[in-house]
Each structure stands twice: as structure tokens, then as C-alpha cells.
Amino acid sequence: MSVLAAILIVTGVFFFTTATIGLLRFPDFYTRMHATGKGDTLGAFLILTGLALYNLHHGFSVDAILVSIKVMFIALFIFIANPTATHAITKAGLDCNVKPWEKKETSR
């Protein structure tokens, strides 16, 4: 169970890294939102699931199960709240007429 938790945590860190690279490298506000809105959500969910699994590796006592349930509550809350926040920010940008990025035409 500990190895499975480590694999889940490393996968989550990979998603966090890709989300941060997308936040730094993408050319536009909407594309940055696309990168960080999904990568952060999935990364947080994977890392918290890994922590909840790691918490149970000593055995299934009542305290350990309660702490794991609390971790999964945080994961569920982030899984619901983060896309909602992303949607709200994108709507604010769309109402302010922020221009989407377009590829420049190459002159031949």
C-alpha cells in the first residue's frame, strides 16, 4: 500500500509540474487557464488520494480511517471547487473582452 501511495504522489507531482510549466509558457490568458485549471485539480486529487492510502498502512484503526476520510473530503472539495473557480475567472475575462491569442500568419 505504501508503494502504491508513492506512485500516486509522484504522478500527482508530475501533473503539478506540467501545470506550472503551462502556466509559465503558454502565450495567452485562456491557454494558461486551460493548463492550470485541469493539471492542478488532477494533481491535488492524486496526491491527496496517495496520502489517504499511506495513512492506512499501519492498519485500519478508527483514528486512521477518520483521518483518511478527512483527506478525501479535502480532495473532493478541491475537485469540485477548483473547476468552479476556473470557470468564474474565465467568465470574468470573457466579459472584459480579453482577446484570445491567435497564431500569427507567417509571411511567405
Add this chain to the structure above:
Amino acid sequence: MESFFIYIAMFLCLLVMLALYRGIIGPTVLDRIISISAIGTKTTIILALMGFIYKRSDMFLDIALAYALLNFIATIAAAKFFRRRKSILPGAKYIKYKGVE
């Protein structure tokens, strides 16, 4: 396993620094808001990891939950506040001051 958690938390701190770079130089206000939201998500994860490092996870998980709630509410409030405002665009304030002078 604790040293593994410490390394993961250090790497997440590095990612927080990288996201803060976008928050400082971001052209529009919305870029800064996304950056702060991403930093808040990473901070929630770092707090949960700290609970497992110090073996006080029942206390640190409450702090992480409160931080996740505050991060969500702050992002929603900032998005509502900057809706339909022209000051969201880069250099808007500068142009306005130049017009005044």
C-alpha cells in the same frame, strides 16, 4: 517515507516559486489571479504533507481544509470584483494617467 514527503514538499515549494514568477510579471490581472489560485492549491497540499511529516495530521488537515475554503472564496470574490472592469487589461492605468497629464 518521511524524507520522501520532505522532498516532495521541497519540490512543491520550487513550483510555488515558479508560479509566483507568473504572478509578478503577468500581463493582465487575471493572470495574477490564476497564479494565486494555483499557489493556494499547492499550499493546501504542502500543509497536508506537513501533517504527515510531523505526525500531527489531524491538526494540519483542519488547517489545510480551511486554507482550501479560503482559497476558493478569495478566487471567486476576485473574479466577481474584476468582472466588467477595464482595468483588467495590461497598461490600462498607465494610459489613463498619461491621458490625464
